[in-house]
Amino acid sequence: MKDSKILLLLSILILITFLIDNSKNKLDTGDIAFTSYNSKNNDSFSIVLLKDIAPNTTIFFTDDEWNGNRFGTSENNLAWNSGTTMLPAFTEINFTNIKYKPNSNYGFTIGNLNLSQEGDAIFAYIGESFKQPLKFLSAISNDPNQYGTLINTNLEEGRSAITLPMNTYSAILKEKIKSSKEEIIEQLNDSNNYNFQYRTVSFASKSF
Structure with missing residues (x-):
């Protein structure tokens, strides 16, 4: 029982660390961009910062769909805290093993994402908590309907x-990430710049 109370207290303290300076975030739409996507095995993705970000900046991620006013409630959420030092523009953040026990090369995470190979999207946003976006930063998908x-x-x-x-x-x-914001945006939105792996799609035969 004592151990359970200690774990609960630690979880609360970690969540407070995520949220304590969130109102001071100065990130705007397009200030980060997704640089990789993987929905196989333990799942992973990466982002690049397109401006310097302050210590203890929190970015939320979800693979739920947006209906124009709010997110759905059926899928998963991940929060990332940038850590105690300023991170400069063009730093790349890698998120691995996001399905089970997410890791990042900077800062720390809470939650998880479970990407579907049949089609999914990830939204990045700042806000007060999960599923409560104040400002959308970026998104990536392998199916626009997602x-x-x-x-x-x-x-x-x-x-x-x-x-x-x-x-x-x-x-x-x-190739490596380009060296300016506009070049990076152009690079990331050109499919010729990627190595892709595709899900095998089988079609059931029909009798007429």
Whole structure:
């Protein structure tokens, strides 16, 4: 019982750390971008910062659909705290093993995501808590229908919302990230710049 109370207290303290300075976030739409996507095995993704971010910045991620006013409630959520030091623009953050026990190369995480190979989307946003976005930052999907909609997100498909080819389960850039914000946005939205792996789709035969 004592151990359970200690674990509960630690969980509360960690959550407070995520939220304590969240109102001071100065991130805007397009200030981060997704740089990779993988929905196979333990799942992973990565982002690049397109501006310096302050210590203890919190970014939320969800693979739920957006209906124009709110997120659904059937899928998962991940929160990332950037840590105690400022992170400079063009730092790449890698999230691995996000299905079971997420890890990141900077900061720390709470929660998890479970990406579907049949089609999914990840939204990144800042807010007060899970599923309560104050401002959308970026999104990525391997099926435009999986966004739900981009209405009222201020995200622009082909710029701050990256749509990969249908049935993609892995998208990795062939070359290093470019050195300016506009070059990176152009690089990430050009499918020629990726190595893709695709889900095998079988079609049942029909008798006529």
